[in-house]
Amino acid sequence: MTGNASASAESVTEIRTDYLGHGAYRFAVLTLEGAGHRPVMMGPASLANFAAAVRALDLSGVDAVAVTGKGPVFCAGADLKRMTEAATPQQTEDVARQGVEAFGLLEALPVPTFAFINGVALGGGLELALHAGYRVAADSVRALGFPEVRLGLIPGWGGIPRTVALVGPALTARLMISDSLAGRNLSARAAAELGLVDAVLPEDGFLTASLDFAASILSGTAPAPVPAAVPSPRPSRAAGGPKSGVPSAVGNASLEDIRTQLDSRLHGAAPAPYRALELIAGAATTPAGQAGQTAEIQAFGELLLSDEARASIYAFHVTQSLAKKPAGRPAVDPLPVRTIGVVGAGLMASQLALVFAQQLRVPVRITDLSQDRVDAALSWTAGQLDRLVGRGHLDAASAAAIGALVTGGTDKSAFADCDVVIEAVFEELDVKRDVFAELEPLLRPDAILLTNTSSLSIEAMGADLARPGRLIGFHFFNPVAVLPLVEIITTPQTDQATLATAFELARRLRKTAVLATDTAGFVVNRVLTRLFSEVLSLLDDGADPDRVDHALDPLGLPMTPLQLLQFIGPAVQLHICEKMHQTYPQRFSVSTSLKRLVAAGLPGYLDDGGHISPAAASLLAALKATDAGIVRARILAALAEEVTAMLEEGVVAGPEQIDLCMILGANYPFHTGGLTPLLDRETGTAFHPELRIPLPASR
Structure with missing residues (x-):
């Protein structure tokens, strides 16, 4: 424990x-x-x-x-x-x-x-x-x-x-x-x-x-x-x-x-x-x-x-001990990683290329369908290195050396000698399948394929591969250079050398790896999407959006739900909600107002001041009386239900892994213990009964 x-x-x-x-x-x-x-x-x-x-x-x-x-x-x-x-x-x-x-x-x-x-x-x-x-x-x-x-x-x-x-x-x-x-x-x-x-x-x-x-x-x-x-x-x-x-x-x-x-x-x-x-x-x-x-x-x-101190100290031990000794790392030698390929040249792919080059100091090759997109990615990488030099985080010689490691073009045959290739293309199963189908014949038989998918099935993605055991989920969080979590997702076909290499790669990248099974949303996105599902259902039913958005404020979380949705992007979150609804239709819904928001091209529900914008308000149902305490209880009960289901499904080894993911991937604070100690306090669950110490009646 x-x-x-x-x-x-x-x-x-x-x-x-x-x-x-x-x-x-x-x-x-x-x-x-x-x-x-x-x-x-x-x-x-x-x-x-x-x-x-x-x-x-x-x-x-x-x-x-x-x-x-x-x-x-x-x-x-x-x-x-x-x-x-x-x-x-x-x-x-x-x-x-x-x-x-x-x-x-x-x-x-x-x-x-x-x-x-x-x-x-x-x-x-x-x-x-x-x-x-x-x-x-x-x-x-x-x-x-x-x-x-x-x-x-x-x-x-x-x-x-x-x-x-x-x-x-x-x-x-x-x-x-x-x-x-x-x-x-x-x-x-x-x-x-x-x-x-x-x-x-x-x-x-x-x-x-x-x-x-x-x-x-x-x-x-x-x-x-x-x-x-x-x-x-x-x-x-x-x-x-x-x-x-x-x-x-x-x-x-x-x-x-x-x-x-x-x-x-x-x-x-x-x-x-x-x-x-x-x-x-x-x-x-x-x-x-x-x-x-x-x-x-x-x-x-x-x-x-206090409950907060017990939860905070628990969170400290979780982030320290599980980061050093991650659950599920196999006792086999990892394969060497000397060259890395990145498929895609968007913002996430560019971030991945930079963090690989900076932390591993190995050649990194980017490809995309358009040379203009590749050039934009290389320009972005150079600009980020210049900023690091300007802030005193890198010297000019090191920045130049790192920048020289990142190259790019449109020809995927440049990946032929790569030890690892990661895709960061559009979050659509058929698109990712096509990428891997094109890649596999070009690569060495021992090359490892990584997908940065946030919610799609890894097994389905590799179903047509000749060597599906070499494919593994390797999900980073945005911004890649800041958030220390990587979710490693396995399938029944994943071989032990691939898994060991993924853990070692995360360690060399100075990331904390959490092993998860191949289920929709994995850990962080599954929890957050359940939260969004409840919040948006309330909005669709006419609950006061400001009261709903601020109902969790007394918990001291880093963002309100609608602020977080705005950061993720409505279109991205709608896509994830739809995927989660397909897998778990009883617990995850697809919001009608979110669909309207995306169709209208709005950046989110909030204006610059953090309140519901007039444009978003026009998409919502007529307002009903809303009790923030009832809203909070409903959301937390839903999260407790989802965490219980995740543990019963064996998505992770235990509640500690869920808390580690929420702390490192979603910035949940120490005083909540991540998530499960908070749920114990607020909903009466017993994920961590040892954290609750009965006090004398005289206190």
Whole structure:
């Protein structure tokens, strides 16, 4: 089970203490080491070890104390599985209290303290570093940040007041809320620019360079920053002095702006960002002390027991564990992929060609019926590479090398030596059959055929092939460069080498693969089309379109249904709806208003302001009274029915795969757990009974 409810032995972090002489100074260096070569994480036993190591320090003759890690990780944060074993308010608050007290011992030492951040420092790991008086980081570090809010929590080990003291409330809110929800972290250099670390040092010889820096602080030859523990909502930097922080010029107005953004995006659905915002505002106006510490501990404890935190932590484990070990990958060697062909030169095909060339650095050949279309695709690819150079994501030499890998023409015989050929032509079964019928005689017998179909039967597509076992579904999501999901779809004929190669190709493309059986709509499109089916049926029956479109707002989903339909395109979605209706006529309908919308050539139901356009309104039935709560219940009940059917049909290995698809392919947020934990909460299903923890009656 990929969830987080089963008891698990903590991977206990050990702390090695070394006493080092460096120049004229003597240092006590605490090195965090994960058991069994695992990344350093902090659970109850690890925090107890850290506290014991600090208490056991022999400070006689010691000039300073430093904390560092081993290998590529300083400290990856809290042990989430251990944390979620807490089941009462007292237990969850103890999780926060133990971290605050353990790290507070470092801060209270009577000698200067340093954090030598050698690698990843996330969540509680970064909070640990903030308890030191000075912080340096290796220039190779790319992951410094606060992921807690995305996990339904807050930084609960003292990170909020210390970050506010360093960079001010507005920037703290950006780091802990906006960046957290977006999954963004800081590099060492970015953290130094913001004032979270005092210096960036070379990775090679990092410990020696860090000791040199510490010695310069002790000797007074380097300017000392304002200690992190000193509350300073608006830190300043003296002329010529050290970087002590980034002044907060906008104060509480920026916090209000962030609250407005949260309301617009989440509609109050996730409590963690709002609690974080309150604590940041409090830290900006109230001197650090016991009251603030108590509020932080209480908030952390309450959030850790919330449905949203349990779902978020579950979502985190799903996206991490299933991405690394996808279900269904066969234990056979994949075939080599050295050259790739792309059939089609439209936008999706162009995106595929670019991502193959950029990630695999192999030749990619595009074909289409028209050389003009091919030239347009090559021009688009070149333009995208230029944009990446302009944004600093690629250097000019790399962009030129990638661009040279993508070539094109109208002759499919150019695919003769390709290891893999993917089609991205019009979503019509006969069209795709014709493409593969033309391709197969031109290719090597061991070449693999991929289809990027979003809903059509793979088996039907390959029914007339001489080697149907070499055809497999490989469904990307738009935009290809951004969304990390690939649905791999097999048929009874798919051979194991083809399947292994598809999984390996997804890995090399830095995509997460989910294996699905060959059923209409696969996973994401099947779920979303069931949602559209219910929404559009309501519109066709005269329900108020604005109320229907916003009925799911209290769930905090990334788009309203009609916004998403507008993004997909009415014609495309109508085509998918028709295919799903053919397969499952009892549950999927074809909307009359959607047909009219497509016939009228409208881009969707909404105007530029997000409301029903007059043109779309004219296509709808007379309005009836509409209750948003009833609408929401109907839609969610339909989704629960569809997910149940998918699991009964064996479309995927389990509900975790459906959630992974909805998170990575449809941008469903962590606080919903993807989809199935949300359905458990809202409809009473039991896809994940272990995520629901009964609270004491007194709570």
